[in-house]
Amino acid sequence: xxxxxxxxxxxxxxxxxxxxxxxxxxxxxxxxxxxxxxxxxxxxxxxxxxxxxxxxxxxxxxxxxxxxxxxxxxxxxxxxxxxxxxxxxxxxxxxxxxxxxxxxxxxxxxxxxxxxxxxxxxxxxxxxxxxxxxxxxxxxxxxxxxxxxxx
Numbered sequence: 163x164x165x166x167x168x169x170x171x172x173x174x175x176x177x178x179x180x181x182x183x184x185x186x187x188x189x190x191x192x193x194x195x196x197x198x199x200x201x202x203x204x205x206x207x208x209x210x211x212x213x214x215x216x217x218x219x220x221x222x223x224x225x226x227x228x229x230x231x232x233x234x235x236x237x238x239x240x241x242x243x244x245x246x247x248x249x250x251x252x253x254x255x256x257x258x259x260x261x262x263x264x265x266x267x268x269x270x271x272x273x274x275x276x277x278x279x280x281x282x283x284x285x286x287x288x289x290x291x292x293x294x295x296x297x298x299x300x301x302x303x304x305x306x307x308x309x310x311x312x313x
Contacts, residue, residue, distance in 0.1 A: 184298075189239055193280065193305045195269070197226035201256055210272040220268065227272035236278045241309045243279055245290040248304035250297040258294055266290070269305065278307060 200208070200219050208216035247269070250262060269283040279286055288310045 168308045175266040188309050188311075189237060190234055190306060193231060193236075193237070193307075195227055195230050195303045195305060196301075197223060197230055198267055199223050199227075199236070199261075199265045199303075200225070201260045203260055205264045208313065223268045224271045224275065224305045225263075227269060228275045229273055231276035231278060238277045239279055239307065239309050242286055242288045242290050244308045245273075247290065248295065248306075249292065250295045250300065250302045250304065252296070252301045254296060259290050262292055264296055265303070269303070273307065289304050 166181065200223060203215060206218060208219045248268065249258075249265070251261065269278075270287070273279045274282060
């Protein structure tokens, strides 16, 4: 843990995870997740073939994300949060909404399971944003969870 001018920063594996406490009330956590997530079309096709196959697909994706989150010892945020999704895809072949639809659900379920957030309802998540990039060498999801101001 490093103290820099009143800010506290916990640094895990380089460029993988860190937590910043900007002041006593605001926390930001950054995660780089490399678990392959099914697209909405893949999940729908799984649902049509077998409800057990679809459940297995969701369980495997959520567990993979949970394991990545837990490896960085995340901090529970009890205040409402804003979540920024930075999607780095291998190419542009899949529609953005097809990627984000199941991706958001599985990520937020993993955040709950990893005790980063307590729930994913309206009182817990104020906002989310998406940015899209192409990286054929290192596809990933860079996730930023930021505590929002309490009013």
